[in-house]
Amino acid sequence: MSKYWNDKVKEIEPYVPGEQPKDKKYIKLNTNENPYPPSDKVIEAMKIAVNDDLKLYPDPTCSDLINEIANYYDLDKDQIFIGNGSDEVLAFTFMTYFSKDRKILFPDISYSFYVVYAELFDLNYELVKLDDNFDIPLDVLKKPNGGVIIPNPNAPTGKYIAVEELKKLVEANKDSVVIIDEAYVDFGGESMVKFIKDYENLLVIQTLSKSRSLAGLRVGFALGHKDLIEGLNRVKNSINSYTIDRVALAGAKAAIQDNEYFKEITKKIINTREKVVSDLEKLDFRVLESKSNFVFASHNRVSGKLIYEKLKDNGVLVRYFNKERIDNFLRITIGTDEEMSILVEKLNLILGEI
Amino acid sequence: MSKYWNDKVKEIEPYVPGEQPKDKKYIKLNTNENPYPPSDKVIEAMKIAVNDDLKLYPDPTCSDLINEIANYYDLDKDQIFIGNGSDEVLAFTFMTYFSKDRKILFPDISYSFYVVYAELFDLNYELVKLDDNFDIPLDVLKKPNGGVIIPNPNAPTGKYIAVEELKKLVEANKDSVVIIDEAYVDFGGESMVKFIKDYENLLVIQTLSKSRSLAGLRVGFALGHKDLIEGLNRVKNSINSYTIDRVALAGAKAAIQDNEYFKEITKKIINTREKVVSDLEKLDFRVLESKSNFVFASHNRVSGKLIYEKLKDNGVLVRYFNKERIDNFLRITIGTDEEMSILVEKLNLILGEI
The missing domain is CATH 3.90.1150.10 (Aspartate Aminotransferase, domain 1)
Structure with a gap:
């Protein structure tokens, strides 16, 4: 102290x-x-990016990587935000969409960083109790709120909610943002990404740390309506213009390419x-x-x-x-x-x- | 909007x-x-670090890099904090040491990110006017405050204040932290690092982006009393456990080594x-x-x-x-x-x- x-x-x-x-x-x-x-192609791309250009700042807009993700998910470029790991992306979402006057809702047994963010940024929140089967009670999440965060699959339980159920929640929640944290979705779940075009209040967060074998690289991203993404960029550009280094940008791009x-x-x-x-x-x-x-x-x-x-x-x-x-x-x-x-x-x- | x-x-x-x-x-x-x-040794160390271990998280404590900096500056390990570029370090200092009830002081013509941080984190601040020669009026900075930030040399002026003058300011300011932003100190200035052992309220911030030719790598650091550093770690660990990727850690270490x-x-x-x-x-x-x-x-x-x-x-x-x-x-x-x-x-x- x-x-x-x-x-x-x-x-x-x-x-x-x-x-x-x-x-x-x-x-x-x-x-x-x-x-x-990681894919051999990632290793190769990163080795090439370790060069004299490291004397220069990286592209602050992460343009090449965003192009690749836009292409992969059939999204527009302005629907994608890149962060230094999905934890940084999550921290920025707390700074962008939430306010003290309305409670954020998330499961009581879940990624324990959510509580830390809420406390750090002085936000009110309610821990929604998982039911006896460790399922997230979606109906409880439909009450008035200042934002909802659902990891799908949930951690540490691993349990998964079908996208049709989540769609109903997003639809019932027009007054605040619903964040689906899909860190683990690639191991058998279905992503909400395909519904981004339908909702202004849906933000999907993914990471290269798990399914792309790149925990050591620190790249995560958020996908959503362009206004939601613009908000995240406003916060990021008020903290650090260049969050992703040149080598990480190259590696991340190659990882998305090698499907x-x-x-x-x-x-x-x-x-x-x-x-x-x-x-x-x-x-x-x-x-x-x-x-x-x-x-x-x-x-x-x-x-x-x-x-x-x-x-x-x-x-x-x-x-x-x-x-x-x-x-x-x-x-x-x-x-x-x-x-x-x-x-x-x-x-x-x-x-x-x- | x-x-x-x-x-x-x-x-x-x-x-x-x-x-x-x-x-x-x-x-x-x-x-x-x-x-x-960058040094050939940096390139070499980074190429070696581009390997299969990227599947694993990096060391969240940046222990090897901190050892190297401790050795270089003759500091203890707990006097060093590593960030994703010195901008991230600066943002964390605003979150750690400053409160709304006391004004932060910094020069009106200076690194324009300071104002952005103060606004983002809802802090009060006073822009201290440079004199007609574009010098920072140190006497004005000695009034009661909630923190002082001085870039030395200043940007964009390039002007430099002798460490003896800065020491007087640090001594006169026991109630709040004095941050010396030394992004450009290696081009002819003298660092305040050697006085860290003498003051509990002095924090020095440096970066590898300029003098070590690594703007593309995103590594900056803060040096100060262990309690100041512990505060930064508390904030960092409430936002993102792993801010520096494996390859950047290796490159930064090699950069400090190649004096x-x-x-x-x-x-x-x-x-x-x-x-x-x-x-x-x-x-x-x-x-x-x-x-x-x-x-x-x-x-x-x-x-x-x-x-x-x-x-x-x-x-x-x-x-x-x-x-x-x-x-x-x-x-x-x-x-x-x-x-x-x-x-x-x-x-x-x-x-x-x-």
Whole structure:
């Protein structure tokens, strides 16, 4: 604490990301990274972009990358906003669309950064309680509000809402923006992107960190009506003109271009997930239905905390949240088939000993 | 304008960076980029960092890079904060140290982003008028305040304040933070970094964009007492856990390591600047004394706006600010000797025709 901090900084509780341990090599199933490397074409494009032009500022409008995404999703260029990871995009949405006088709504069990943003920017919010099946109660979200945020699929549950249901919510919510955070949508979900042309109040957020194997690159984006995008640009250009570096711009563009590789690895992860779900169920886990690159599971006999600790001792990192209602669950990222076999083997061992 | 923007977003006036034209090739002396490429060692380190590990998040604590800077400046690790360009660092300082109840002070002719931050975060501020020689009146800054920001050297004037004078200001200002924005200090100025151990209220901000030829990489940093740095980390970790990508971390580290190349190119730029000042004076320009990688000059006969336009027509871009008191000046970045010869040649031509 310092007398030079303002009151807000004294009171905020920053977000705590998953462990990134340096002490030893783990099978890392704790931060929802993709187990497969980025496309060769991404690596190649980035290597080319590492050149003497780094002395010059990058394109502040991210024009080439935006062209590529516009092309990929059949959108206009002014319907796309690029940020330094989807977390930055999310932070900017809180600064752009929300005000103190109307409550934002989002699920109580969800990406824990939403609460942090709301607190940081001094906004009122209501945590909407997931039902007993860990589903988001969409009807509750239809009450008057200053904005709605839904991660679809949700994290850490992995549960998914059909786009037809979300459309009804967007339609019922004309007075504020509905943000669909699609960080994990490429692992079996359907994107809301195709409905952007129909709604002025729909903003879709995606990232290259998960399905495009580029967590280390820091590129996320928002898709929506041009007025929503213009608002985000106003905020961004009041904070930092050049948020994306030259090499990241080149890598991101190549990642969007290589659709074939993207399809191949997301399919692999989906297949691995289905096998892991079945293996975990055989080990007496309850596994929530997942459309993401992780599963959320609790054991019917042994506590989540204990399994988390034992797995860590055995060189496998998963994510454990010490939080009401989910403190018996583990969030397990889908790795390669080989990594998941080791997980199952270790679980077998651990559960056998308890 | 959109009904979904909050009031703040409706009223803000975002910062406008210098032109980055794509229509044709200019001699680009308008955004204070370094005319020399980054060190070969930076290029090499970045190429190595473009690898399959991009699938993993970067180190959120920027530990390796911080070690390198700590070593370079003989600071502790907890006295260093890394941001996505010094603009992001500056934005975070406004969020960390300032409150609405006490006015921030900064010069009226200065980096125009300061006003944008103050407006965005709803802070009160006072623009302290530069004196008739375009010097910052340090005595005026000693009145009660909620924070002081001084770019040293100042931009766009290029004028420099001796560290002994700044020390007196920091000492007289124990109730709030004094931020010295040293984006241009490596071109002949002396850094305040060596006094960080003496003051709890001194924060120094630097960037790799100028003297290390890495405008395209987006890395800046703040140096100060560990409590000041902890405050910045609290804000950063409430917005975006991973602000610096893997390749940028590697490049920035290599840039700090290669001190020899850094010294060589900054010396070259200083030498070129001294020659250009003399050439401009011969052409009847008034040139303010500069310790930066640009000069600020007005012609005794012809308007700055006209010279700016004519230069642009002749393929040379410089920066013109249509702003009271400086609307007759041009800010000219120091390029290579060859580029500056062309500038002088074009000026000769243009001035001869008017």
